[in-house]
Amino acid sequence: MITIDDLTVSFGAVQALRSVSFVAETAKITAVLGANGAGKTTLLRTISGLKEPRSGTIRMDERNLVHRRTEDIARLGIGHVPEGRGVIGEFTVEENLRLGAMMAKVNLQQGLSEQYEQFPVLGERRRQHAAKLSGGERQMLAMARALIAKPSVLLLDEPSLGLAPLVTAQLMHTIQSLCDTSDLTVILVEQNASSALRIAHHAVVLHVGKVVANDAASVVAADENLRQYYLGLVE
Amino acid sequence: MDPFLTSRIVTDVLGGLTNGVIYGMVALSLVLIWRSTGVLNFAQGAMPMFATYVGFALLSYHFGYWPCVVACIIAGLLIGGLTERLLVRRLYGKPEINPIVVMVGFLIVLEAVAAAIWSSFPRSLPSPFSSIDWQLAGKPIALSPFTVYEIATGLLVMTAVAVLFRFTKLGLQLRASAVAPEVSRLLGVRVGRLLTLGWMLSTVVGVITTVLVSSNFFTGLTPQVMDGIFAFGFIAAAIGGLESPVGAIIAGILLGIANQFVTDFVNQNAVIIIALALLIVSLMIRPSGVFTKRTERRV
Structure with a gap:
């Protein structure tokens, strides 16, 4: 609260x-x-x-x-998905997610699996640079990156x-x-x-x-x- | 006898490679700081020089070469960290000219203080390996145990930096802090500490470079030992692209080899002129550097 x-x-x-x-x-x-x-x-x-x-x-x-x-x-x-999404364009999808998981005491592989299940398109594009994602996919990535830390x-x-x-x-x-x-x-x-x-x-x-x-x-x-x-x- | 290994071309390439690795390391240390904090560190030669003097002061207490090198690295970590915390941190977000002026001033101060404490005369350091070139059938090849030590150490340091940045959690945080500090903070990354760490890391790369240069039998340690090398490292970083560590290393190595050819086939005095001409041409064609991708800083 x-x-x-x-x-x-x-x-x-x-x-x-x-x-x-x-x-x-x-x-x-x-x-x-x-x-x-x-x-x-x-x-x-x-x-x-x-x-x-x-x-x-x-x-x-x-x-x-x-x-x-x-x-x-x-x-x-507290997870914050900023205006404009704030994904790091020169990082791959997976690197963005790894960065999100880093500070939380979560199992990385499990966290990645959960997010790829929630947002399947991110799993398909895990090795792609975030700069190449569409607007909707970037928003999903920004949310997944915040959620992977289990805020x-x-x-x-x-x-x-x-x-x-x-x-x-x-x-x-x-x-x-x-x-x-x-x-x-x-x-x-x-x-x-x-x-x-x-x-x-x-x-x-x-x-x-x-x-x-x-x-x-x-x-x-x-x-x-x-x-x-x-x-x-x-x- | 193997005429190939002792030919003029191969001799120039091998001789240039040694200098090129040194330029590449200086360029790499400049790029590390530029990418993480947006500061062009003109004291990048002087800070490691000072740390090298501090570390090799242990020679007076009968410590050997390797303990002194460790002491140099520790001194480099401290100097890099303290410089970022006490001097550079106040300059973030200020006009770009401010850190340039401050770091040029810092360079002058460090060189003056080093000269006052240890004098300007070249101080010969012990060398762990011989600087005498190996010979093949009575003809020297441009390689000695010391140059192999220089090249191997340089390549090892570059590989270690690449592995750190590409494959470790710390490297991911360092990269994130550099390109997207606000987003990194929102994800819990302690950006301030990582910026300090970036300066420490960069200074250590500089210290290893300075140790290699000044433990060469023909060079020795002086307060200005890195001035000329810094100029070529800076040119390499600008040609390769200040955003690209790999570009800086490649440009450094190529510049070293090109310099050797110019020295051999033209004149040693033409080296800096041709290096600056290369810089001007490359900046006219690709101002952001040959190896820098235009989209790299997009967030």
């Missing part, structure tokens, strides 16, 4: 997040929605320690994550960005089944609000750094004002 309390993050004089508070429950998907510049990516980067907050706390169960190094936060079991929390930043609708639907299905079959806590940042709300249990809507909605995903999805003014979902 991730508990964010009164989190404020600034870039110089500009406040990117203003007193943000919410809870991401264990084994649930929490969607963080909002337009460009709402502060969604900054939120994930702050949880991962890539950005230092001005004030507030981020707790994983009872441990405060603020002021910890990114690599230490990762070692606590307890998975931060996904715009996983559907640049993907075809069919690939996005498959991806969302994968995220949902991961959550259903394990205790994985997922914080899913998305601009594609309708896809995210379809699989999320809880939704937080950000608008210029402030929380404007924090409720069950079904409630947010049914709120006409939120849909129209903050999520750009017009019937």
